[in-house]
Amino acid sequence: MNLPPALAPxxxxxxxxxxxxxxxxxxxxxxxxxxxxxxVAWRTYGSLNADKSNAVLVCHALTGDQYLAxxxxxxxxxxxxxxxxxxxxxxxxxxYFFICANVLGGCMGTTGPMEINPETGKPWGLSFPVxxxxxxxxxxxxxxxxxxxEQLFCVVGGSMGGMQVLEWAAxxxxxxxxxxxxxxxxxxSAQNIAFHEVGRQAIMxxxxxxxxxxxxxxxxxxxxxxxxxxxxxxxxxxxxALHRKFGRxxxxxxNVTYGFDADFQIESYLRHQGSTFVERFDANSYLYxxxxxxxxxxxxENGGKLANAFKGTQTRFCLISFTSDWLxxxxxxxxxxxxxxxxxxxVSFVEVESDKGHDxxxxxxxxxxxxxxxxxxxAAEQRGLG
Amino acid sequence: xxxxxxxxxxxxxADMVAPKTRVLDVGCGEGELLKFLRETKKVDGRGxxxxxxxVSGAVRQGLSVIQGDADTDLKDxxxxxxxxxxxxxxxxxxxxxxxVLEQMLRIGxxxxxxxxNFGHWRVRLSLLAHGRMPVTSSLGFAWYDxxxxxxxxxxxxxxxxxxxGAKIEKGIAIDSSGRTRAFTPPDWKxxxxxxxxxxxxxNK
Numbered sequence: 001m002n003l004p005p006a007l008a009p010x011x012x013x014x015x016x017x018x019x020x021x022x023x024x025x026x027x028x029x030x031x032x033x034x035x036x037x038x039x040v041a042w043r044t045y046g047s048l049n050a051d052k053s054n055a056v057l058v059c060h061a062l063t064g065d066q067y068l069a070x071x072x073x074x075x076x077x078x079x080x081x082x083x084x085x086x087x088x089x090x091x092x093x094x095x096y097f098f099i100c101a102n103v104l105g106g107c108m109g110t111t112g113p114m115e116i117n118p119e120t121g122k123p124w125g126l127s128f129p130v131x132x133x134x135x136x137x138x139x140x141x142x143x144x145x146x147x148x149x150e151q152l153f154c155v156v157g158g159s160m161g162g163m164q165v166l167e168w169a170a171x172x173x174x175x176x177x178x179x180x181x182x183x184x185x186x187x188x189s190a191q192n193i194a195f196h197e198v199g200r201q202a203i204m205x206x207x208x209x210x211x212x213x214x215x216x217x218x219x220x221x222x223x224x225x226x227x228x229x230x231x232x233x234x235x236x237x238x239x240x241a242l243h244r245k246f247g248r249x250x251x252x253x254x255n256v257t258y259g260f261d262a263d264f265q266i267e268s269y270l271r272h273q274g275s276t277f278v279e280r281f282d283a284n285s286y287l288y289x290x291x292x293x294x295x296x297x298x299x300x301e302n303g304g305k306l307a308n309a310f311k312g313t314q315t316r317f318c319l320i321s322f323t324s325d326w327l328x329x330x331x332x333x334x335x336x337x338x339x340x341x342x343x344x345x346x347v348s349f350v351e352v353e354s355d356k357g358h359d360x361x362x363x364x365x366x367x368x369x370x371x372x373x374x375x376x377x378x379a380a381e382q383r384g385l386g
Numbered sequence: 387x388x389x390x391x392x393x394x395x396x397x398x399x400a401d402m403v404a405p406k407t408r409v410l411d412v413g414c415g416e417g418e419l420l421k422f423l424r425e426t427k428k429v430d431g432r433g434x435x436x437x438x439x440x441v442s443g444a445v446r447q448g449l450s451v452i453q454g455d456a457d458t459d460l461k462d463x464x465x466x467x468x469x470x471x472x473x474x475x476x477x478x479x480x481x482x483x484x485x486v487l488e489q490m491l492r493i494g495x496x497x498x499x500x501x502x503n504f505g506h507w508r509v510r511l512s513l514l515a516h517g518r519m520p521v522t523s524s525l526g527f528a529w530y531d532x533x534x535x536x537x538x539x540x541x542x543x544x545x546x547x548x549x550x551g552a553k554i555e556k557g558i559a560i561d562s563s564g565r566t567r568a569f570t571p572p573d574w575k576x577x578x579x580x581x582x583x584x585x586x587x588x589n590k
Contacts, residue, residue: 316450318445334454337452337454338459338462339462341452341459341462341463342462342463342464343464344463344464344467346432346450347432347450347452348441348444348445348449348450348451348452349441349451349452349453349454350438350441350442350445350453351438351453352438352442353438367438367439367442370442370446371441371442371445371446373446374442374445374446374447374448375445375448377446377448378445378446378447378448378449379448381448382448
């Protein structure tokens with residue numbers, strides 16, 4: 001994505017035309033910086049009930065955004081969880097009020113490195129402070145204050161969204177009635193930090209990155225960002241799923257070409273994933289958000305003992321992992337379950353059999369959806385939501 | 387939920403549980419006992435179950451159940467977290483029954499254990515008369531594919547409770563036609579005619 005640094009007056013920002021925005025703050029970041037005002041861009045589905053008890057906060061993953069269920073304003077593609085959301089659907093908009101906000105550091109309207117720093121009149125670029133999952137959650141908490149919602153019925157999210165769910169439950173326990181962290185971990189593993197570093201280095205190695213100032217120079221590090229996305233995309237799949245979908249099949253040809261064209265379908269697929277991603281995502285946002293995930297370690301934040309993060313919690317938890325997810329393997333969810341057991345928390349946990357890898361949480365997995373539904377129904381009954 | 391809808395052995399376990407207590411059901415399947423206890427005794431129940439279908443079936447009923455097993459998932463709970471920890475027809479399939487039983491009595495004030503009795507006369511007869519590993523209604527597997535790796539008799543189990551310093555508060559022998567008899571071990575009749583044993587244990 002390469003929007004002009006400052007939109008001309010009177011021109012509506014396409015990224016936020018179909019959602020809400022508000023200036024909130026101040027926000028004290030973990031790095032020590034205090035941001036006086038931050039913009040949060042969010043989208044809601046359904047309506048808030050009279051006693052404001054039916055709000056569900058959906059936390060998006062690394063490259064997700066607030067467009068949960070309606071078309072993405074830049075790409076026109078359906079929302080990332082659109083199959084779940086709707087009247088009478090699993091995420092029933094007649095029953096619950098769904099809120100999905102673009103994360104702090106993101107590039108879809110919430111304050112992030114591509115927005116204008118009010119002090120300089122220029123895009124933040126690398127002068128944007130380094131943010132954490134905790135900062136993202138605190139920005140969302142400001143949004144809840146703004147909306148007048150004291151307690152969320154549920155916080156749900158997969159992958160980095162799941163990290164936010166855990167952070168919500170740990171640092172704002174009284175504001176979370178039920179928590180649904182999916183395909184996630186309480187801390188980013190060495191392997192995952194390693195993959196992120198490959199992605200960041202790919203971006204920074206692109207000469208068009210210009211030390212982070214590409215918006216000022218009118219360039220775009222799309223090659224670096226595209227490589228970052230290609231490498232990351234592999235980690236979201238599984239060997240079995242790749243083999244089933246592509247195998248060694250050739251792309252529109254009957255023989256290999258003895259060259260470096262995309263001979264194989266998998267190469268063509270990854271190149272396509274990379275090139276479509278750069279249309280909608282900002283390279284510096286990718287650096288900042290991956291860093292926030294790397295820094296996440298809920299155990300370290302609590303004296304090295306994960307259970308301390310949840311001491312005395314009254315929140316009902318349901319954790320879900322997938323058998324073929326090697327990015328956030330089941331053992332990570334199990335460690336969270338054990339920590340929750342140690343404080344005698346109310347917790348459910350299912351490892352869903354799927355060969356679709358980490359991305360399974362975004363795909364049609366009937367057993368996963370049945371579990372989501374069952375947990376939400378049970379929690380709604382406890383909360384007195386008819 | 388009507389008591390008659392609940393499986394016979396689960397109903398007997400349910401009878402041992404006092405109302406409004408905290409219960410952990412280890413190997414809870416789809417949670418039928420937990421659901422029954424919640425509805426009839428207002429019990430705050432949790433479950434552990436090995437199979438995905440069992441867990442998701444239980445979660446669908448609004449129960450709090452985690453996927454796991456008795457050997458690995460008991461050690462994390464704090465001491466005395468529950469009033470009852472239930473293990474039905476599973477102890478003989480655990481890798482380390484002694485440790486499992488010790489953990490149950492650490493995290494619970496009581497343990498409720500039911501198990502197939504390897505001292506039952508049919509089992510003895512099968513070995514004595516035919517020289518074959520017994521396959522009976524409560525032990526329905528051939529030796530090479532049985533999950534039951536740590537079988538014991540009612541008396542053996544009573545010895546184990548003694549060894550770990552537990553107290554048998556109630557012992558019930560259930561014969562092959564479902565008749566029940568309360569007993570205090572050692573009890574040769576229970577050990578010979580009980581096809582299954584059911585125990586309520588407490589800490590000494």
